[in-house]
Amino acid sequence: MAIAHQFAYQKVATLDEAVEAIARAGPDVRILAGGTDLVPWLRDDAIHPDLVVDIKAIDGLDTLTREGDHLFLGPLVTFSDLLTSDLVRDHLPILFEMADTVASPGIRNRATVIGNICSAVPSCDAGPTLLVLNASIAVLGPAGARTVPIEEWFLGPRKTALSSGEIVTGLSIPIPTPPHGAIYLKLQRYQGEDLSQAGITVLVTGDNDFRVAFGAVGPIPARAHAIEEALKGKDLTDGLIAEAVGLVAGAISPITDMRATKEYRARICEVMLERGLPAAIARRDGTGPAYGTRLI
Amino acid sequence: MKLPITMTVNGETWPLDVEPNDVLLDVIRTRVGAKGAKIGCERGDCGTCTVLFDGRSIRSCLMLAVEADGHEIITVEGIPENGVLSNLQDLFISHNSFQCGFCAPGIVLGAHELLRDNPNPSRHDVQHALAGNLCRCTGYEPIIDAVLAAAEEARS
Ligand code: FES
Ligand code: FES
Numbered sequence: 001m002a003i004a005h006q007f008a009y010q011k012v013a014t015l016d017e018a019v020e021a022i023a024r025a026g027p028d029v030r031i032l033a034g035g036t037d038l039v040p041w042l043r044d045d046a047i048h049p050d051l052v053v054d055i056k057a058i059d060g061l062d063t064l065t066r067e068g069d070h071l072f073l074g075p076l077v078t079f080s081d082l083l084t085s086d087l088v089r090d091h092l093p094i095l096f097e098m099a100d101t102v103a104s105p106g107i108r109n110r111a112t113v114i115g116n117i118c119s120a121v122p123s124c125d126a127g128p129t130l131l132v133l134n135a136s137i138a139v140l141g142p143a144g145a146r147t148v149p150i151e152e153w154f155l156g157p158r159k160t161a162l163s164s165g166e167i168v169t170g171l172s173i174p175i176p177t178p179p180h181g182a183i184y185l186k187l188q189r190y191q192g193e194d195l196s197q198a199g200i201t202v203l204v205t206g207d208n209d210f211r212v213a214f215g216a217v218g219p220i221p222a223r224a225h226a227i228e229e230a231l232k233g234k235d236l237t238d239g240l241i242a243e244a245v246g247l248v249a250g251a252i253s254p255i256t257d258m259r260a261t262k263e264y265r266a267r268i269c270e271v272m273l274e275r276g277l278p279a280a281i282a283r284r285d286g287t288g289p290a291y292g293t294r295l296i
Numbered sequence: 297m298k299l300p301i302t303m304t305v306n307g308e309t310w311p312l313d314v315e316p317n318d319v320l321l322d323v324i325r326t327r328v329g330a331k332g333a334k335i336g337c338e339r340g341d342c343g344t345c346t347v348l349f350d351g352r353s354i355r356s357c358l359m360l361a362v363e364a365d366g367h368e369i370i371t372v373e374g375i376p377e378n379g380v381l382s383n384l385q386d387l388f389i390s391h392n393s394f395q396c397g398f399c400a401p402g403i404v405l406g407a408h409e410l411l412r413d414n415p416n417p418s419r420h421d422v423q424h425a426l427a428g429n430l431c432r433c434t435g436y437e438p439i440i441d442a443v444l445a446a447a448e449e450a451r452s
Contacts, residue, residue, distance in 0.1 A: 109349075
């Protein structure tokens, strides 16, 4: 089935040129990076841009670098790049684990991490992990550059804090002080292409500071602050795990769709937290399963 | 608005005029004539439209043709060398890996990429690499066996 909607296509060579092109085009403009969401949305007639701006010819947007105690990802960094990066393996292996669950090689070779959070579907895999890492998003627009903390980024399904005329220029991810351990658990009906039915990332630092975020069980991926408060600074006991699990229902708002019922999603989130907490601690302490091992 | 592009498909240069909304899969099939790339789900789910794009597997149903300007594409037709099937392809045949064969082009290319990047894959590695290539006929086992056999033969 061809794409029925007609649009103009512009390939830009610099970020400034991109901002200019967006400003000239008006509200209905879309950025094209990997295109793995954009193309099916065009085919489905779900979006009707006048202009599609391809940013892949801009030099330097595919860089994945370490800047002090941060990792910096450019807008063209793909999920496959996360899987092969030594910086990721050495400093933030949770990004490897997350990327390894995304779709299939043919998608991961093309789909970008920043595109994933710009599409902002509730099940986006990068969401929960970037939330527990306190990532921030660099944005450029007609009024200049600004930074958006990831917790203020997601506003609703497919809605973000990106204002009209703006473009994302990078993602900055603080590397938690070692030692830290983390885990991303994603339930899907089958491996290979399926979106998340429910997902959770748990991160724990050396002083038992816990960070927990859920995906696919609410309109946006979100941190579970009440659970984090209940766990903060404490040693993980069976009783404490049970207390945290008791708070899951209040932290999520799942719906029923073709992938799972809301009751199933709610229950599986409890199971994932119950398994995820000790696994994150074991990884922090060097005794956990290797990153990338599926625990569910 | 026709856009002039030039892409290489299986070693041949193709200057083409495309519309911004032309999908790469359709252009590869109807303009270039490489019908090995199949039309399946057209939403990234099945893998049968897989081609190698600058050497890496991608889903050509998820790309605009204009994005291929200046790039190199290999379809399953480009895998045999001088008309001789690759060892992997021979092993797919001797293992009776496929029935209807609709998934085969995507699986040949996906397995080709896997063996190039990881000459020593475990059974799980093969399953993981091909997890997004759906086959409605075979149950996958003879496909995985053939890929593992190809890896073993390449090592010995
Ligand atoms: S046709 Fe492209 S993935 Fe199915
Ligand atoms: S052999 Fe028929 S789909 Fe795979």
